[in-house]
Amino acid sequence: MTMPAQTVDTGTDQLLCEIADRVATITLNRPDARNALSDDLTPALRRMIKECGSSDDVGALLITGTGTAFCAGGDVKGMGGRSSKPEMTQDEKVNQLKVRQRTLTGALKAVRKPTIAALPGPAAGAGLSIALACDIRFASQSAFISTGYARVGLSGDYGIAWLLTQVVGTAKARELLFSAAKVGSEECLRLGLVNQLFPDDILMSESRAFCKSLANGPAITLQNMKDNLDDALDLDFLTCLDSEAERLVKTAQTEDHKEAVRAFIEKRTPNFKGR
Incomplete structure (x- = not known):
């Protein structure tokens, strides 16, 4: 709407x-x-x-x-x-x-x-x-x-x-x-x-x-993606790998991730809330 x-x-x-x-x-x-x-x-x-x-x-x-x-x-x-x-x-x-x-x-x-x-x-x-x-x-x-x-x-x-x-x-x-x-x-x-x-x-x-x-996407995920991308400009590969691991585990705990999984299974568009 x-x-x-x-x-x-x-x-x-x-x-x-x-x-x-x-x-x-x-x-x-x-x-x-x-x-x-x-x-x-x-x-x-x-x-x-x-x-x-x-x-x-x-x-x-x-x-x-x-x-x-x-x-x-x-x-x-x-x-x-x-x-x-x-x-x-x-x-x-x-x-x-x-x-x-x-x-x-x-x-x-x-x-x-x-x-x-x-x-x-x-x-x-x-x-x-x-x-x-x-x-x-x-x-x-x-x-x-x-x-x-x-x-x-x-x-x-x-x-x-x-x-x-x-x-x-x-x-x-x-x-x-x-x-x-x-x-x-x-x-x-x-x-x-x-x-x-x-x-x-x-x-x-x-x-x-x-x-x-x-x-209207998953705000926390996008924020962490930006952090990963910014790190890639300045940090070495292994440091970036470690940071990506930390951020992925963090985003896996969000309500938006759980909503995205439900929407995928139910074949519908996810309704993200930014949390």
């Missing part, structure tokens, strides 16, 4: 959020600026990632952008301009950025629920980092990506080097960062930068349907 959508107050019209069928759809809403990050949008995005990531009413997060872009990254027009705020020291700037990174892509990567990015168009710079910090990426046929940083004389932030390297390997990550080349949707699919491509007009319906299926 489809439940009516719940609109969440993000504190700004530059970011929209609604929850329906246990899916939190978070939409960057600056279409005139290709959904570039801003002093209003970015703090709101941080809050929504934190709130939706910890809410019992949310089983999966879907992040997308209004119009024909996902996120152009930082607002280049605002870079290098004069600010009325007191000038910070170098250390203060570094510490500020560290906090901002950890509470955005760092927090998104740490969410123990499925996270999906739906790219209706370009994802560039920090926008690409946000997409890569999600578990899965779907894209429209007209979407493309670009690291973008080299074009504006910046080295990269929000985890772009680590995230890219994990997805495409070190050689390709270096090429994409150094060149800031535009990579079309078909090439993104070939490289594994996106998981699936859809015609522009059905991207969101397909993305929402996929998110709904995950959001």
Whole structure:
């Protein structure tokens, strides 16, 4: 049964959020600026990632952008301009950025629920980092990506080097960062930068349907799967084997596992409760 959508107050019209069928759809809403990050949008995005990531009413997060872009990254027009705020020291700037990174892509990567990015168009710079910090990426046929940083004389932030390297390997990550080349949707699919491509007009319906299926799945199992997958990035095989054993035994004790077994025997769809 489809439940009516719940609109969440993000504190700004530059970011929209609604929850329906246990899916939190978070939409960057600056279409005139290709959904570039801003002093209003970015703090709101941080809050929504934190709130939706910890809410019992949310089983999966879907992040997308209004119009024909996902996120152009930082607002280049605002870079290098004069600010009325007191000038910070170098250390203060570094510490500020560290906090901002950890509470955005760092927090998104740490969410123990499925996270999906739906790219209706370009994802560039920090926008690409946000997409890569999600578990899965779907894209429209007209979407493309670009690291973008080299074009504006910046080295990269929000985890772009680590995230890219994990997805495409070190050689390709270096090429994409150094060149800031535009990579079309078909090439993104070939490289594994996106998981699936859809015609522009059905991207969101397909993305929402996929998110709904995950959001109503066995939450504890999915959380432990994410832990296993994260371990696989950093730990040796035998350590991962041991951790998998611990987590499988733990998930075998859940009500969702018992429900899944009953549903299999009774040839019906399981009704998971997240416990």
